[in-house]
Amino acid sequence: MNENIAQLARPEVPTLPAYNAGLSSDAVRTRYGVQHIARLGSNENPHGPSPRVGAALVDLARQIQYYPDASATTLRDALAARHAVQPGQLVLGNGSEDILQMLCQAFTGVGDVVLTQRPSFGLHEIYPRMMGASVELVELTADLEFDLAAWCAALQRAPKLAFIANPSNPVGCMWTAEQFAQLLQAASPQTLLVVDEAYVEYASLTPGYPDTLAQLQDCGKPWIVLRTFSKAWGLAGLRVGYGVAGDAATIALLDRVRTPFNVNQAAQVAAMAALKDEAYMRRSVQATVLEREALAQRLRTAGLRVAPSATNFLFVEVGRDAAVVAEGLLAKGVIIKPWKEPGFTQFLRVSVGLQEDNQRFVQALSAVLGRPI
Numbered sequence: 594m595n596e597n598i599a600q601l602a603r604p605e606v607p608t609l610p611a612y613n614a615g616l617s618s619d620a621v622r623t624r625y626g627v628q629h630i631a632r633l634g635s636n637e638n639p640h641g642p643s644p645r646v647g648a649a650l651v652d653l654a655r656q657i658q659y660y661p662d663a664s665a666t667t668l669r670d671a672l673a674a675r676h677a678v679q680p681g682q683l684v685l686g687n688g689s690e691d692i693l694q695m696l697c698q699a700f701t702g703v704g705d706v707v708l709t710q711r712p713s714f715g716l717h718e719i720y721p722r723m724m725g726a727s728v729e730l731v732e733l734t735a736d737l738e739f740d741l742a743a744w745c746a747a748l749q750r751a752p753k754l755a756f757i758a759n760p761s762n763p764v765g766c767m768w769t770a771e772q773f774a775q776l777l778q779a780a781s782p783q784t785l786l787v788v789d790e791a792y793v794e795y796a797s798l799t800p801g802y803p804d805t806l807a808q809l810q811d812c813g814k815p816w817i818v819l820r821t822f823s824k825a826w827g828l829a830g831l832r833v834g835y836g837v838a839g840d841a842a843t844i845a846l847l848d849r850v851r852t853p854f855n856v857n858q859a860a861q862v863a864a865m866a867a868l869k870d871e872a873y874m875r876r877s878v879q880a881t882v883l884e885r886e887a888l889a890q891r892l893r894t895a896g897l898r899v900a901p902s903a904t905n906f907l908f909v910e911v912g913r914d915a916a917v918v919a920e921g922l923l924a925k926g927v928i929i930k931p932w933k934e935p936g937f938t939q940f941l942r943v944s945v946g947l948q949e950d951n952q953r954f955v956q957a958l959s960a961v962l963g964r965p966i
């Protein structure tokens with residue numbers, strides 16, 4: 594990097610890691626000359642969105658010369674009704690990652706501590722650091738579960754903000770309703786609790802998963818729950834997520850840092866159309882959960898360690914450098930995510946795809962590891 598330009602930047606910026614979004618399908622095709630690509634690196638829904646979404650987008654094509662509704666009124670009202678909250682308790686984002694960034698811009702700065710999990714969803718760490726806050730990471734237990742006692746102790750020290758992913762990305766483990774109640778008990782009123790439920794539609798099929806919004810209601814502490822249309826709803830390419838906060842005052846602060854037209858028209862229209870066909874989403878989620886259990890069992894039977902997952906992905910220990918394994922899989926047209934955080938470099942995260950792609954993954958992994966799976 595050019596020295597001079599780096600000196601002009603805020604001191605936090607040059608030290609931030611670049612987000613590792615992986616290679617695109619086209620890049621893999623060109624580099625390795627493979628035809629079929631199994632896209633299992635980004636936890637997308639391979640079944641895609643309801644067909645109603647495509648129809649709604651075709652109709653939209655005649656109106657794209659207009660700016661979108663900056664308050665996303667139709668979508669906001671629909672989501673408020675869905676969750677039985679006031680429209681003023683909702684913030685919409687260009688993906689929920691946009692809201693993670695707004696939260697850090699509005700609430701964190703130099704001297705603040707942000708609490709989250711390790712291994713983590715990278716942006717739970719990168720955005721606070723971007724603002725100059727320091728990040729405290731809670732470790733997993735030895736059996737790849739959340740450490741309730743460590744989290745409660747850390748929450749009692751009143752960090753400015755706590756990112757609680759439920760379930761975890763990349764591990765897939767979850768907080769149960771009972772554990773979540775204890776976290777809430779331990780939390781200080783000086784901490785904004787941010788519960789990231791990107792995989793809630795999958796996790797709610799796992800017994801014990803909390804009704805977080807119900808538990809947070811009237812808890813007397815500041816909170817916001819984040820959801821996204823990128824995963825189960827199949828709209829990752831359009832970018833739309835939202836947050837439900839306990840208090841409209843939280844949303845009013847986020848609105849100060851939000852870019853006015855952050856959720857584009859196509860995203861608003863598509864999310865509305867998807868919401869109207871929830872049954873389609875539920876069917877795809879059920880299919881994925883069945884596939885997940887079959888894949889996990891197959892990998893475990895072959896002697897690989899797989900963390901219990903309440904999501905649409907698996908965290909798998911491969912017994913050697915996962916980056917090297919990932920490279921071998923790429924050459925066979927299978928995209929997964931090798932983990933890079935210290936202590937987890939022998940783990941890969943694989944999204945649960947359609948049956949034939951999971952099959953391709955298993956065959957490719959078997960070839961790369963040189964053992965039957």
Ligand SMILES: *Cc1c(COP(=O)(O)O)cnc(C)c1O
Pocket residue numbers: 636687688689690691714758761762789791820821822823829832833834
């Ligand atoms: C995928 C994911 C998101 C981001 O989703 P977008 O709405 O696409 O920005 C947020 N949090 C977690 C934990 C995720 O896995």
